[in-house]
Amino acid sequence: MECQFALTGKGYVIIAADTTAARSIVKMKHDEDKIKALGSHLLMSYSGEPGDTVQFAEYIERNIRLHQIRYLHPLRPSSAASWIRRQLADSLRSQSPYAVNLLIGGYDVATSEPHLYWIDYLGTIAHIPFAAQGYGSYFVLSLLDRYHNPEASLEEGLDTLRRCIAEVEKRLIVALGKFKVKIVDKDGVREIEL
Amino acid sequence: MSIMELNGGSVVAMVGKNCVAIASDMRLGNQALTVATNFEKIFPVTERIYLGMAGLATDVATLRERFRFRVNMYTIKEEREIEPETFAHLVSSTLYERRFGPYFIEPVVAGLTSPSKGSQPFIAAADVIGCLNFAKDFVVCGTASPELFGIAEGLWEPDLEPEELFETISQTLMNAIDRDAFSGWGAVVHVITPEKVITRTLKGRMD
Numbered sequence: 001m002e003c004q005f006a007l008t009g010k011g012y013v014i015i016a017a018d019t020t021a022a023r024s025i026v027k028m029k030h031d032e033d034k035i036k037a038l039g040s041h042l043l044m045s046y047s048g049e050p051g052d053t054v055q056f057a058e059y060i061e062r063n064i065r066l067h068q069i070r071y072l073h074p075l076r077p078s079s080a081a082s083w084i085r086r087q088l089a090d091s092l093r094s095q096s097p098y099a100v101n102l103l104i105g106g107y108d109v110a111t112s113e114p115h116l117y118w119i120d121y122l123g124t125i126a127h128i129p130f131a132a133q134g135y136g137s138y139f140v141l142s143l144l145d146r147y148h149n150p151e152a153s154l155e156e157g158l159d160t161l162r163r164c165i166a167e168v169e170k171r172l173i174v175a176l177g178k179f180k181v182k183i184v185d186k187d188g189v190r191e192i193e194l
Numbered sequence: 195m196s197i198m199e200l201n202g203g204s205v206v207a208m209v210g211k212n213c214v215a216i217a218s219d220m221r222l223g224n225q226a227l228t229v230a231t232n233f234e235k236i237f238p239v240t241e242r243i244y245l246g247m248a249g250l251a252t253d254v255a256t257l258r259e260r261f262r263f264r265v266n267m268y269t270i271k272e273e274r275e276i277e278p279e280t281f282a283h284l285v286s287s288t289l290y291e292r293r294f295g296p297y298f299i300e301p302v303v304a305g306l307t308s309p310s311k312g313s314q315p316f317i318a319a320a321d322v323i324g325c326l327n328f329a330k331d332f333v334v335c336g337t338a339s340p341e342l343f344g345i346a347e348g349l350w351e352p353d354l355e356p357e358e359l360f361e362t363i364s365q366t367l368m369n370a371i372d373r374d375a376f377s378g379w380g381a382v383v384h385v386i387t388p389e390k391v392i393t394r395t396l397k398g399r400m401d
Contacts, residue, residue, distance in 0.1 A: 093295065123252035126233060128232065141228075
């Protein structure tokens with residue numbers, strides 16, 4: 001019942017994820033952070049099989065950091081997304097595949113462009129202006145088809161995001177509580193209060 | 195629901211007079227939900243050979259990378275560009291390597307032989323384990339392949355000039371994907387001639 005969505009705008013990517021950690025009928029935690037900063041200008045939100053999610057996310061985080069230590073230059077969003085996709089694709093036909101779905105948002109400092117990638121547990125990758133994972137996608141994608149503006153200012157983008165969250169709150173059977181929202185732009189990664 | 199129908203998508207290739215064309219739709223779905231409308235399934239292998247793959251999207255990406263590696267190694271070792279028929283056999287052997295745990299894609303190869311061999315048009319298709327089909331007229335694959343077969347059979351004729359071939363393949367693809375729920379959301383057509391490759395994007399029923 002996890003929900004994540006993301007959208008790009010003029011020089012930024014916003015990623016929002018719910019903060020609920022639940023098992024069956026029990027909500028164990030209401031302040032879980034499901035969005036990791038992989039680098040100075042790269043965010044990744046994750047959802048899926050409990051355990052796999054954090055294991056995979058930390059593995060990715062460490063390896064992206066290792067790349068930066070080894071080669072000094074951070075990976076560009078498209079390269080990072082491609083590498084991460086490859087990890088999932090390799091895992092798919094292994095003994096125990098990771099069942100983790102991701103949204104990767106990054107700001108490419110070389111071209112000053114925001115990029116967003118949707119990657120599922122099979123290693124399917126889509127490079128799109130807005131995306132969602134989980135049941136929330138059924139509510140949110142059509143809203144974003146209508147209201148998303150790739151040249152929107154940050155304020156406009158956040159308004160669109162609020163619309164999406166309101167829709168999920170209204171129509172998803174499970175109450176997901178607060179959403180954690182993080183932004184990546186030319187100044188890097190930061191969390192914001194909606 | 196079959197694994198080949200999870201993401202949806204279709205590819206078709208046709209032979210013309212000293213040219214070939216290859217076209218695909220742009221949809222990436224997750225069963226009924228459309229995730230992306232810019233998912234390219236056709237990739238240039240060399241300037242004169244294009245490879246299209248329909249089926250499971252993760253394998254499309256994985257194989258695109260594997261073929262890029264294998265073709266680069268071929269070019270380095272042989273010090274020449276790979277021929278379309280050779281590349282088709284490379285596709286076949288790459289798929290057969292996974293005979294008992296296959297990649298879930300159906301590839302389509304379209305290209306022209308090198309100028310020294312006369313720039314002859316070439317198309318081929320294969321199944322998931324690499325059984326090659328060297329058709330003389332057209333090849334189809336993907337979720338709309340029954341529809342594509344029907345229309346291509348009706349519209350195709352030999353010795354179509356590049357412009358006519360573009361029209362024929364476009365009509366074939368557009369009408370076939372309109373009848374298939376899992377394909378659509380636009381199309382891209384590449385027409386490969388000895389001088390250049392013309393790529394056009396088509397807007398059809400965006401549903």
